[in-house]
Amino acid sequence: MKTILIISMLIMAQNILAEDLMVYTSRKEHLVKDIFKQYQKETGVKVNYRTGKAGALIQTIKGEGAKSNADIFMTVDAGNLWYASTQGILEPTRSAILEKNIPSHLRDLDNQWFGLSVxxxxxxxxxxxxxxxxxxxxxxxxxxxxxxxxxxxxxxxxxxxxxxxxxxxxxxxxxxxxxxxxxxxxxxxxxxxxxxxxxxxxxxxxxxxxxxxxxxxxxxxxxxxxxxxxxxxxxxxxxxxINVSGAGIVKTSKNKEAAKKFLEWLASKNAQRSFAQVNMEYPIMENLPQNNVVKKWGEFKANTKFNxxxxxxxxxxxxxxxxxxxxx
Amino acid sequence: MPTEDQSSWQFIFQSVVPDLFQNTLKLFIFTILNTFLLGTTSAFFISFTDIPLKKYFQYLLLTGLSIPLYVFAFIYVGMFEFSGPFMSFFRETLGINLHQYINIKDSYWVSLVISFGLFPYVYIFTKNAFDNVGEQMIFASRSLGYSPMKTFLKLILPYSKPWIFSSLILVCMETLADFGAVSVFNYDTFTTAIYTSWMALFSLSSAARLSLFLVVMALLLFFIDSKFNKKGTHHQRSAKKLKSPLFKLTTTQKVLALFIVGGITFFSFFLPITQLAFWFLEGFKEEWGEHYYSLIFSTFKIGLIASLAIVILAFLMSYLKNYLPNKFNNRVNLLSLLGYALPGSIIAVAVFLYFRFFGDHLPIFQTGTLAVLILGLLIRFLSVGFRSLDNHIGAINPNLEKASKSLGHGFLGTLKRIFLPLSSKAALIGIVLVFIEVIKEMPMTLMLRPQMENTLAIKIFELTSEGEWERASISSVFLVCLGLISVYVVNKLSVEKN
Structure with missing residues (x-):
């Protein structure tokens, strides 16, 4: 009986661990830490992260290959995101929520990455x-x-x-x-x-x-x-x-469903408010109330023709x- | 090589490389000159004159080592660019636009700032050489009718030349491998070009070829050092330190000496540390948190493990080289020391790719483990440990070793009886010197560290790259404190050594 209990507890622990997400990000720790914690609070899924420079992280994911425990690659600037997509480390993701919330010029043509703040x-x-x-x-x-x-x-x-x-x-x-x-x-x-x-x-x-x-x-x-x-x-x-910070799901992730849910959450109204706010950026979706400081800078026409x-x-x-x- | 890479390389080779050579050469010449002047002048005053406050100065002159070069750079750029407090003061209060005379991003000024960060190497090598001359030789020279000045120029300087030379080579290596500082100045060198090729042109092969230039230049420096810089003939005597200084300074000279040495310590330590302190006060409330304890602990842990590993290996290498000097050994030694001239990020990629392969068989060397990071640091800083030990072990009188052998002691016996006891202090100094370097290292630690493990240097990088100088100063101050303690230990040990 005791053994069964222990084993079942271990299995449960395994499941909880499997739910954890690993984000490789070039965003600085102080800009993402709180939002990751917020996700854990709301869903119980712990978001671990590893920070570094974009190029080095891309090489790391490539190098680790199938063994990599990265689920999500997150960085700033479309140039970096595009480069990641050419290196074959990102998985195209189909998600009605992401496609609805993120305007098409702010995401990859092939849905390998999605802009998350502007x-x-x-x-x-x-x-x-x-x-x-x-x-x-x-x-x-x-x-x-x-x-x-x-x-x-x-x-x-x-x-x-x-x-x-x-x-x-x-x-x-x-x-x-x-x-x-x-x-x-x-x-x-x-x-x-x-x-x-x-x-x-x-x-x-x-x-x-x-x-x-x-x-x-x-x-x-x-x-x-x-x-x-x-x-x-x-x-x-x-x-x-305009430019974005954004993320995509890593091809070798063993947790793609959970990763997708996390991205969808990041693109949701609720998360967007804090995600953009922490760095005084603009939310990805139009007509979301902006933070007061940013609002003061005034409305402008952004270049939406340039994918x-x-x-x-x-x-x-x-x-x-x-x-x-x-x-x- | 794919054709796209080929076109990137053609562009880099034809348009970028010529400028890089020019920039690197300029930086070398200025930095060699500056560090030579700063280092030998200060060593001269400490070793041979009765400059007031000597006890404090011989320590203060080393303290610049505790400030990472990139921190030096962002402090100086922040202060001396047009919008900085120094220039603003002159412009707004005194009506002088100093900016027309001092452009902090010109090669000379870039080099000067770097020199204030690096000259302590020249100072410490030179001072050790000066102190090693010993009173017997100086007495002999004086009694043969040489004036103090002549003694210094004809005897002491030639005697110390090899060590000064070695320290200048070291300075060149540091300059060659630096990325953080030159990028704050936006000064293009090979390391910044490597980064651009990799990250902007997406051409790893071009980055690799550019790194090859660095390797060749480093080899050249080593070659020059080992070929033209013979120091084999000097062996440690029981060099007694001078009881009375070679030069007795008059009051005017004392004031002048204080002005010079005080000026050097001002720019290499007091000015940057004051700026850090101001930022610290501004940023502390916002930035301080409990996670800093673990940052400090990680920094200390990685520094300690790496420096122990490095010094043990350096000791064995130096012992083998002196015990079994043969060509093969020398070459292996040379190659293993190259890491010092390569930027950390390049070594990191190499180590990473290498261990991706080995990781399958040796779980401890899986990438992202501490072992791999230590190995990378070992490649990068072996040279520092080796130099500080080898200078010492090479100077152990070979007669001692011969005596030990003739008494029937073998390899291990001689190691245990002669080399270990005679170099334990040098080994300690080596450990601390390597420790100072390791805790300041950023690019490699960033790439190879275990997941979720952060160090102070990484925090500095993260905050400064967002322009958050005030918040970055918290980590800088702790890093400098760790460095200062280490410098204090080194100084204490090397004073005792004499």
């Missing part, structure tokens, strides 16, 4: 240094009136590679090269992160910079008096460049183009 890469400016109506578009920053007034993050950051990939998709290689050369010729100053770009704009080293919205949110939250504002470019044309998989496909070209334009 960030806009837009223009931040110093109101003391920029006249009303002066700002128009990404392309316009290449004109001579911005000489000595432009700050950018390094071209090595994937966010800029995706932005330039979008421009190549829009204008073709030659025209985009002209635009980027125009940026560089405006004596652009280069920084290693978005926060540094914002600080430079606030201090008047330059008048404008291109940054992700949440970096602006974090900095202004710390110091609300900074002379910094957001501008939504290209409203008359294709709209602001984010293209950002990955064109990334190589973007890197070469920026090198050619001497954008460091």
């Amino acid at each position: 960030r806009a890469r837009t223009i931040a400016y110093n109101p003391k240094k920029v006249k009303e109506g002066e700002l128009i578009s990404y392309e316009d920053l290449a004109t001579a009136k911005w000489k000595g007034r432009l700050c950018l993050r390094t071209s090595k950051k994937v966010y800029n590679q995706s932005l330039v990939a979008m421009l190549i998709d829009q204008h073709g290689y030659t025209r985009t090269l002209e635009i980027i050369k125009g940026w560089v010729n405006n004596n652009v100053e280069i920084f290693s992160n978005d926060t540094a770009v914002l600080k430079a704009v606030a201090k008047g080293q330059c008048a404008v910079g291109i940054v992700n919205t949440y970096y602006y949110g974090r900095l202004v939250k710390k110091d609300p008096k900074l002379p910094l504002k957001l501008f939504w470019p290209n409203q008359e044309s294709y709209g602001v460049h 984010l998989s293209r950002a990955g496909i064109l990334q190589k070209d973007a890197v070469k183009l920026m090198y050619e334009a001497k954008y460091k």
